[in-house]
Amino acid sequence: MKIGFIGTGNMGTILIDAFVESHAVPPENITITNRTIKKALTIQERYNDVNVKHSGEEVAKESDVIFICVKPLEIRPLLTKLLPNLNKEQCIVSITSPVSVEQLESVVPCQIARIIPSITNQALAGVSLFTYGQSMGKDYKDYLWRLFSQLSTPIEIENNVTRVASDIVSCGPAFFSYLLQRFIDAAVSETEISHEQATSLASEMMIGMGKLLEKQIFTLPTLQEKVCVKGGVTGEGIKVLEGELGEIFHHLFHKTHDKYYEDISEVDDQFK
Structure with a gap:
């Protein structure tokens, strides 16, 4: 398969790195x-065989699967430009x-998927969230699932949980990095530990906790029970x-969903 990327910002670059580093896609096929x-040229400096084009239209002509990695309000105008170079044998992934x-399918003749990645995919870990369009054929479904299985755990989700699932999987690393940093800052402020040592200890603790969960030695509730000795x-x-x-996390989800619905409203206006 020939893979195209329109947009090489943070998430586009993370996916390119993950595809190459996991050997899921040869650089010459990107x-x-x-x-x-x-x-884009900076990425080509890392992977010499990656092909760089000067327009999305050129990428569309060269690719079987086209990853659209641009901001939400840029997608509709971009698809209009790409339309003459698209056909039903191609797959577009937003x-x-x-x-x-459904909105993507209303504009282009391609098979459609929405795959929401996470920064953790760069470490060939974490989750990627899948939603398929009605036009999506089995061959592309199987291909994309195999592709993302090499850098994540793919999970198919319904549209009604898109935002909260993305909050957990994609925004979660930023949320918990912030909490961990506050944890470290308090330790440094309230005791004589150095910032460097507190950061090292906290980071190693998180890595170790992740491995306990990964190996299913403990669940989150049993992990808390095991550490939390009565009266200790x-x-x-x-x-x-x-x-x-x-209710800090309740408020967090309220805020992210408010922004999500605001974005949806602006996108709906474009697709109408």
């Missing part, structure tokens, strides 16, 4: 472009949540979290 072409597969220090810390966290 064609890329970006509005700022220098970004990586942005506010644009539905951990229990006192849990009491603080129970008392002070409140």
Whole structure:
């Protein structure tokens, strides 16, 4: 399969790196472009056999699967430009949540999938979220599933949980990185530990906890039970979290969904 990328921002670049590093796609089978072409050329410096083109139309002509990695409001105008170079034998994959597969299918003749990746995919880990269009054939479904299985755990989701699933999988690393940094900052502020040592300890703790979960040695509830000895220090810390966290994550999901619905409204206006 010939793979194309229109847009080499953060997530586009992460996917290109993951495809190449996992040997899922040979570099010579990847064609890329970006509005700022220098970004695409920087990727080509890492992988000499990657092909760089100066327009999305050129990428579309060269590719079987075309990854659209641009901002939501840029997708509709881009598809209009690409339309003369698209056909029903091609597959378009959007990586942005506010644009539905139905909207994409209303514009182009291609087979359609929405696949929401995560920054964790760069480490060949984490989850990728799949939603297929009605036009999607079995061959492309199987191909994309195999492709992403080499750098993630693919999970098919319904449209009604797109935002919350993306919050957990794609935004989650940023949310919990922020919480971990606050944890480290408090340790440094309240004790004599250095920032460097606290960061090292916290990072290794997170890696170790991830391995416990990955190997299914513990679940999240049993992990807490195992560490939280009755009457011990951990229990006192849990009491603080129970008392002070409140509904912080409820508010977080409210805010992300408010922004999501705002984006959907703007996208709907374009596709109408």
